[in-house]
Amino acid sequence: MLSYQHMYHAGNLADVQKHALLCFMLEYLTRKDKPLTYIETHAGRGLYRLDAEEAVKTGEAEKGIGAIEDAFPADHPYRQRLAETRARWGNSAYAGSPLLAALSLRDDDKMHLAELHPQEHRLLCEVMTPWWPHIQRKDGFGMAQALTPPTPRRGMMLIDPSYEVKEDYDTTPDFIATVARKWNVGIIALWYPILTVGWHHAMLDKLTNRFPNALRHEVRFPAARDGHKMVGSGMFIINAPYGTDEEAARLTRIFA
Structure with a gap:
């Protein structure tokens, strides 16, 4: 199935949680003068317009980044990347x-992106190819398995x-589990929705049993509209960089 398009949801509260943690972790990684690899399994189009009909129709960005951005300090890497955008x-x-990753990385870093949806892949290439040519229109799980362990070995993967x-x-x-076994030094970050139907519970139980030291962070928020099933957002991070737990705690306070 390829019906999902993120343009209806870009900038919502789930994005804020995911992107704030992503920018924090990449800022931490790029402090050290060593190259890194960034892998993303479900990239989307990379750049969105919050005044587009789709975004305005749902109102999720207005209730998300539009309402909460000022709660972040001006020097937060997430706010800096948004300003650059x-x-x-x-x-x-x-x-x-x-795109947040591209704005964070340096010339000697590596980036590998996968996006299966034909329209999203085309738009992603238009935005990203001038900087980062390694964009594949294929299943992101397959790409990630083929790439790991990457070169350089230092780095992170976002699974979304x-x-x-x-x-x-x-x-x-x-x-x-397979990727972590092959790339035991990699930061592996999984985003997941918190739904009223609770489909995430069994997945998180399995992950927590296998990776008891991973960082699990969740935020809750009202449903975007009547009947909408997503009422929160979570990140499960293996090998989380130093200080990510404190950043997660700050996000919890912002969302409270």
């Missing part, structure tokens, strides 16, 4: 995770499925 693409521009296929909840723990 607007300076380059206009005030309505919002960076997805691959749409979960439009319920089997993603069943297959993701085994996939992460």
Whole structure:
């Protein structure tokens, strides 16, 4: 299934949690003068317009980044990347995770992106190819398995499925276990929705049993509209960089 398109949800509260932690971790990694590899399994289009009809229709960005951005300090890496995005693409521009990563990485770092949806892949290439040519239109899980362990070995992977296929909840723990076994020094970050139907519970139980020292961070928020099933957002991070737990605690306070 390829029906999911993130343009309806870009900049929502789930994005804020995911992107704030991503920018924090990349800022930490780039402090050291050693190259790194960034891998993303479900990249999306990379750049969104919050004044687009789709974003305005749902109102999720207005209730998300529009309402909460000022709660972050001006020097927070997430706010800095957002400012760079607007300076380059206009005030309505919002960076997805691959663009946030591209703005964070250095010339000697490596980036590998996968996006299976044909339209999203085309738009991703338009934004990213001038900087980062390693963009594949294929299943992100397969790409990640083929790449790991990457060169350089230092780095991180963001796993961000749409979960439009319920089997993603069943297959993701085994996939992460395989990748972590091959790339034991890699930071592996999984985003997941918290739904009223509770499909994430079994997945998180499996992951927690396999990786008891991983960082698990969740935030809750009201449903975007009547009948909407997502009422929160979570990140499960293996080998989280130093200080990520404190950053997660700050996010909890911001969302409270």
